[in-house]
Amino acid sequence: MEFTVALLVDVAIIVLFMWGVSQFRSPKKARRGNLTAAFALAAAVAAVMWRNRIVEPGVVVLALLIGSAAGWRVAMRVNMIQIPAMVAFQHGAGGIAAFLVSFIELLKYGGPGISVAKTSGLLGLVIGAATFSGSMIASGKLANVIKQTPRSLPRHALWVAGLVLLIILFSMSATHAEGQRLALFLLALVILSVFLGLIFSLRIGGADMPVLISFLNATAGLAAAFCGVIVGNRLLVACGATVAASGSILTYVMCKAMNRSLLSILTGYQQGLAKHKTLAAPQEKDLRVGAEERSQEDPLARAVAAGKEAKKVIIVPGYGMALAQAQFKVAELANLFESSGKQVKFAIHPVAGRMPGHMNVLLAEADIPYDKLFEMDQVNGDFQEADLALVIGACDVVNPAAISIEGTPISGMPILKVHEAKKVIVCNLDERPGYSGVENPLYRQGNVIMILGEASENLERLIKGLSVG
Amino acid sequence: MDVLLMMLSVFVLSFVVGYLLISRVPPLLHTPLMSMTNAISAVTLLGALLLFDEGMPVSWKLLGAVAIVMAVFNVAGGFVITDRILRLFKKG
Numbered sequence: 001m002e003f004t005v006a007l008l009v010d011v012a013i014i015v016l017f018m019w020g021v022s023q024f025r026s027p028k029k030a031r032r033g034n035l036t037a038a039f040a041l042a043a044a045v046a047a048v049m050w051r052n053r054i055v056e057p058g059v060v061v062l063a064l065l066i067g068s069a070a071g072w073r074v075a076m077r078v079n080m081i082q083i084p085a086m087v088a089f090q091h092g093a094g095g096i097a098a099f100l101v102s103f104i105e106l107l108k109y110g111g112p113g114i115s116v117a118k119t120s121g122l123l124g125l126v127i128g129a130a131t132f133s134g135s136m137i138a139s140g141k142l143a144n145v146i147k148q149t150p151r152s153l154p155r156h157a158l159w160v161a162g163l164v165l166l167i168i169l170f171s172m173s174a175t176h177a178e179g180q181r182l183a184l185f186l187l188a189l190v191i192l193s194v195f196l197g198l199i200f201s202l203r204i205g206g207a208d209m210p211v212l213i214s215f216l217n218a219t220a221g222l223a224a225a226f227c228g229v230i231v232g233n234r235l236l237v238a239c240g241a242t243v244a245a246s247g248s249i250l251t252y253v254m255c256k257a258m259n260r261s262l263l264s265i266l267t268g269y270q271q272g273l274a275k276h277k278t279l280a281a282p283q284e285k286d287l288r289v290g291a292e293e294r295s296q297e298d299p300l301a302r303a304v305a306a307g308k309e310a311k312k313v314i315i316v317p318g319y320g321m322a323l324a325q326a327q328f329k330v331a332e333l334a335n336l337f338e339s340s341g342k343q344v345k346f347a348i349h350p351v352a353g354r355m356p357g358h359m360n361v362l363l364a365e366a367d368i369p370y371d372k373l374f375e376m377d378q379v380n381g382d383f384q385e386a387d388l389a390l391v392i393g394a395c396d397v398v399n400p401a402a403i404s405i406e407g408t409p410i411s412g413m414p415i416l417k418v419h420e421a422k423k424v425i426v427c428n429l430d431e432r433p434g435y436s437g438v439e440n441p442l443y444r445q446g447n448v449i450m451i452l453g454e455a456s457e458n459l460e461r462l463i464k465g466l467s468v469g
Numbered sequence: 470m471d472v473l474l475m476m477l478s479v480f481v482l483s484f485v486v487g488y489l490l491i492s493r494v495p496p497l498l499h500t501p502l503m504s505m506t507n508a509i510s511a512v513t514l515l516g517a518l519l520l521f522d523e524g525m526p527v528s529w530k531l532l533g534a535v536a537i538v539m540a541v542f543n544v545a546g547g548f549v550i551t552d553r554i555l556r557l558f559k560k561g
Contacts, residue, residue, distance in 0.1 A: 017509070018486055024494045024502050031555040034505050038548040041508070044515060054521045056530070063534045067541030074542075075549035080557070086550065087504050090543045094511040097540035101516035104529045116473050128513075217503055220510040229476045231516040239512040241480045242487035246506040249491050250499060350496055357499030361554055369561025375496050 009047055014238045016040040021242065027370055044235045080365045081322055084355040085142035088213050091220045092135030098128030098223035099193075103186055105230045112176045121230035122171045125186065126193045128223035133197035135216050141201075142209060142354055150205035157267065163196045204265065207396065207435040211254045211265050213355045218247025250356045257350035257376075259402075259413040300458075303449045304465035306423045310387035312343045314379065316416055317359055318352055320393020320429060321455055327366040329459035330392060334368065336466055346372050347379040347416050349397035380417050389421035393455055395434030401441055408438045424448040427455050427462075501554045508547025514540035 017040045023033025054060055078086045102124035109118055140146035153159050167189060174185040204212045221243025228236025255262050307313075315334060321327055337344045346368065352359035360373055374382075383389060391398055398418040402410040418424055419442050426443065430452055433439050442448060451458045494502050517540055520533030 014483070018490060021487065021505075022490045022493075024491075024498050024505070026495075027498060027555070027558040028560075030498055030501060030558075031552060034501070034548060034551045034555060037505060037509060038544075041512065041514075041544060041548075044512065045518065048515045048518050052519060052522055054518065055523050055525075056521060059530070059534060060518065060521050060537065063537035064541050067538040068545035070538075071542040071544065071546030072549055075546040075553065078550065080554070083500060083504070083550065083554070086546070087507055090504075090507050090546055091510070093539045093543040094507070094513065097511060097513040097517060097536045097543070100532050100536040100539075101513050101520065104520055104532055105516070107529070214503070217507060217510070221506065224510050224513050225480055227513050227516055229473075229480075231519060232472060232476070233515055233519070234475065234479050236512050236515050237476050237479045238483040239509050241483035242491075243506045243510040245484045245487035246491045246502065249488065250503060253496070253499070348496070353500075355500055356503060357496055357501075360497045361500045361557065364554075364557040364559070367559065370497055370558050371561050373497060 006051065010234050013040050013044050013047065013235060016043070017239060017242065021246075041239075044239075048233070048235075080361050081325075082143065083361065084209070084213060084353070084358060085139045087355065088135045088139035088142055088216065090135075091213075091216045092132045092139060094220045095128045095130075095132030095135060095223060098220070098227045099125045099132065099190060100128075102128060102223075102227045102230060103190070105227075106174070106186055107183060109230070110178050110182065112178065114175045117230045117232070118175055120226045122174065122189070124223050124225075124227035124230060125189060126167055126171070127219050127226065129190045129193035130197035130200070131216055131219045131223055133194040134201040134212075135197075135220075137198060137201035138204075138209065138212050138216060141205065142213075148206045148209075150208075151202045153199060156199070156203060159199060160196070163192055163199075167192050167196065200266070203267075207258070207351065208265050209354050210351050210356055210358075211251060211258070211260075211262070214247055214250035214254050215262070215266070216247075218244050218251055221245075221247055253350060254356055257414065259410075299449045299451050300461055300465060303425045303451055303462055306388055306425060306449060307337070307462065307466050310337075310342060310423070312345075312382075312386045313337050313388045313390060314345045314347050314382060314386045314418075314421065316347045316349075316389060316391045316394055316398060316418055317363065318349075318392065318394025318397060319354065319359075320395075322353065322359070322362050322393070324393060324429070324455040326392060326427075326455040326459055327362050327368075329456045329463070331363075331366040331368050333390075333459055333463055333466075334372075336463060344372065345374050345379060345382065347376065347383075348373055349376055349394070349416055352394065352397060376414060376416060383417045383420040386421040387423065389418045389424045391418055391424065391426045391428070392459070393428060395428065395440055396436045396438070397434075398442060399434070399436075399438060399440045401438050404441070405438075408436070410436045410438050418442065419445060422447065425451060425462075427451050427458050429453065429455070497558075501551045504547055504554065505551045508544050508551065511540040511543035511547070514544060 020033040020037035023029040106121045225240025517536035
């Protein structure tokens with residue numbers, strides 16, 4: 001009887017979770033979905049505390065209060081450009097919890113012999129610890145505390161393979177140990193896993209961050225699910241598995257948006273990069289000459305004229321816009337265009353920000369309504385019809401070399417087809433290539449107007465020019 | 470064995486249902502999706518609570534308290550941030 005009631009309660013909580021997740025199909029309902037999921041988690045905590053006789057409830061409640069107060073405070077203060085760093089940091093905190101719980105559960109099990117529960121516990125321990133250190137590095141990189149460029153040890157692959165081998169060996173030894181020896185083995189496992197997560201994350205940089213953060217999302221869920229098996233808690237397993245599914249989907253979407261395999265990103269292998277670099281060097285000179293010629297024609301005046309003529313405008317924001325905090329100026333410009341009867345659309349590349357969907361949040365923060373934001377596949381057919389494409393702080397995601405030139409790091413990557421628009425204005429800081437290191441032939445196209453420098457200042461000038469007469 | 474079979478089926482079922490539901494989420498909402506699932510991934514909180522069962526050594530409970538603080542930091546922070554993000558989305 002008691003068993004049936006417990007099962008029903010658990011099923012109800014899981015259904016509530018799933019319902020909350022399903023609400024994320026539309027922005028209007030998503031908020032309710034989030035609150036539902038939060039309620040389901042609170043219900044799960046209540047159910048667990050009710051069912052088990054928790055000793056020292058004072059300590060438990062104090063710990064709950066401290067953690068939630070800290071989480072709340074940080075969440076209220078963080079701004080939208082810091083969201084990826086914050087989410088990565090939280091993945092790390094979840095990782096700590098997963099490996100600590102697995103650690104103690106493994107000690108509790110003790111005794112020799114291999115079992116499914118023990119194997120799961122070991123997996124929860126290793127994945128949790130690696131997720132913790134990996135997320136801390138990712139968070140540091142996203143917050144610009146650590147350099148974004150990928151760093152690797154000499155013979156990096158060998159280090160990773162060696163660490164994985166050691167982790168497997170120690171895990172096998174741990175299944176046969178007891179008491180203090182077991183605790184030591186587990187401690188060694190935690191240290192090895194932390195080190196593995198560290199060098200794994202340091203290897204990945206810059207534009208690959210959206211993949212890394214999605215991948216860590218999946219591993220955090222997986223660690224929770226494995227931890228759930230050794231604890232013997234259905235709710236934990238169900239929630240962990242759902243998160244693992246979500247993280248896997250996002251990882252896949254991000255990889256596809258960059259046309260790279262997960263393996264090549266995680267191991268830092270880049271096809272044909274060396275070959276391309278030698279090709280790019282002589283082009284750089286031509287580029288500068290071109291820029292000087294154009295600057296004599298006063299690009300701003302040309303841009304204002306193009307802006308006044310245009311009927312259909314597509315705005316392409318990149319991460320450079322976010323770094324310059326220019327999204328508010330972009331919103332102002334979009335309003336100005338609309339008030340003079342022009343059609344305005346925003347084209348969002350999946351990897352425009354530093355985490356999946358990040359650019360949408362940054363634009364929403366600037367009060368741009370979400371029905372003006374279009375995904376790459378929805379909007380790419382519209383560039384041919386567009387009178388004007390306005391690129392702000394984006395390079396690789398609008399680089400036509402991805403289509404026309406073979407053997408570059410971005411070859412085959414889906415791009416926004418800005419080059420098909422009748423006129424293009426590019427508001428970038430400089431003409432240097434983006435993170436991929438591939439020169440952008442768009443900048444030399446005849447119908448392209450380059451306005452280089454600080455994006456917010458240039459947009460301000462553009463707005464002034466457009467509002468006069 | 471019964472328990473393990475149940476755990477395995479719970480895992481597979483949740484993964485599949487989660488996969489089907491989440492593959493319908495538009496890219497527009499991928500950031501709030503990740504920050505919400507991030508909060509959910511700290512359900513290890515439940516495991517941490519169970520460490521405060523009877524007969525557990527003090528040192529284990531100490532680690533358990535750390536795990537609770539970390540997990541609940543993740544839970545509260547994750548849901549609050551998601552709510553803040555979702556409030557930004559407005560229709561024109």
